[in-house]
Amino acid sequence: MSAARRTPLYEEHLAAGAKMVDFAGWEMPIHYGSQLKEHNTVRTGAGVFDVSHMTVVDITGADAKAWLQKLIANDVAKLGFTGKALYSGMLNEDGGVVDDLIVYLADDGYRMVVNAGTTDKDLAWMTRQAEGFAVTLTPRKDLAMLAVQGPAAVERVCAARPQWADAIRSLKVFQGLPFDAWFVARTGYTGEDGVEIMLPAGDAAAFFRELLALGVEPIGLGARDTLRLEAGMNLYGHDMDETVSPLEAGMGWTLAMKDGRDFIGRQALEAKLAAGVAMRQVGLVLEGRGVLREGQRVVVEGVGEGVITSGTFSPTLGHSIAIARVPFATGESATVDLRGTLTPVRVVKLPFVRGGKKVFE
């Protein structure tokens, strides 16, 4: 086990009072005092996350498009202009999820952002699949990445970079633009408005301090998890992995299967669709006391059993919520084995929260 890696913002986290933990081999801030307070800041104001542990990979070469059309389950042909973003799963031959990612169209190819914990495996898989294609993969270890999220996030970033403000404000959701060596995109993992910024590692600390001076609060990985869970967004390695089909992990909308495009995993998905999909992803709501946790058993009377893939206390709603994989025929109620007691929960459609408000029925 090698020593934990540090992002260019390590010293800034310590200066801001962070409690640091190991996350996928990186020393990252879990919180800066209170995870609940940080969560609420992102729902009502503006917060900044260090996501420099994630990996940016630039993809260039004459076959870049053809290769991505084979590599990932969503179709990069949908990317109509430079800076447009697409969310996709990268599947194995069995139709399991190797990783989930965002890919942007760039002037000279594509830019992909993959998870920190899966980076080594992803790069090995991608390199293997690149055989026979004129494609070059360049992991951008020289870049840092910040996510600035919350209803006030875009205006704070514009205040920090007034010369770019009009262009940043004009970005629609899932669109980005390059600004010199920086790239700013209207994307995120919180269910709030905001941007994700890739920038040279050497610029990151000063920009982080500028944002804090403008009233943006630093937010740790703890709140990142409760925010994404309220937003109904999957976390790789929890809500899906190589043994889980995207059809059973709420990722059906990312599978571009209408044309005959031969992407990795397509045959397995078609076989599963023909045989019948056994499970589906739902939200669970526990309005009483207690907290739903990952790994707890979901029992649907007369139907079968499922499992909670992510669970937490929802700071916005004031009660517990979970993402679960349950039998396809599950109705509007189920029970969860909560520390030995089968406790009734409601089954709802994801997400739970968008734009700071409860959205499920």
Place this chain on the structure above:
Amino acid sequence: MSNIPAELKYVTSHEWLRLEADGSVTVGITEHAQELLGDIVFVELPKVGAQLAAEEQAGVVESVKAASDVYAPIAGEVLAVNEALEGTPELANSEPYGEGWFFRIRPANAADLDSLLDAAAYAAEIGA
């Protein structure tokens, strides 16, 4: 560095005990325990009148991060529980030795306190 008041007694499951003037004993969780748990969102307490054995489960603390059992550090009858934790469980984070207390018991055997950890021994236990 965790605050470990010198006048209290401790057990390795991270509860503290304070002997009151009337012979009853107040129990809560230590500052170190609340730091490990993070933001506390629910606290389940024993029933007033319950007879607890030493090391018997007396409640549950749920934080955003994890669920953790709370144990009776010594045997006794539950005299009172901190009802404020029902609506404001974060008191266990902000004032673990004060307003965030959990329950009060009448010890079955007052001498049981003598064998528990003092502040120095608890500090050594948690590596503080």
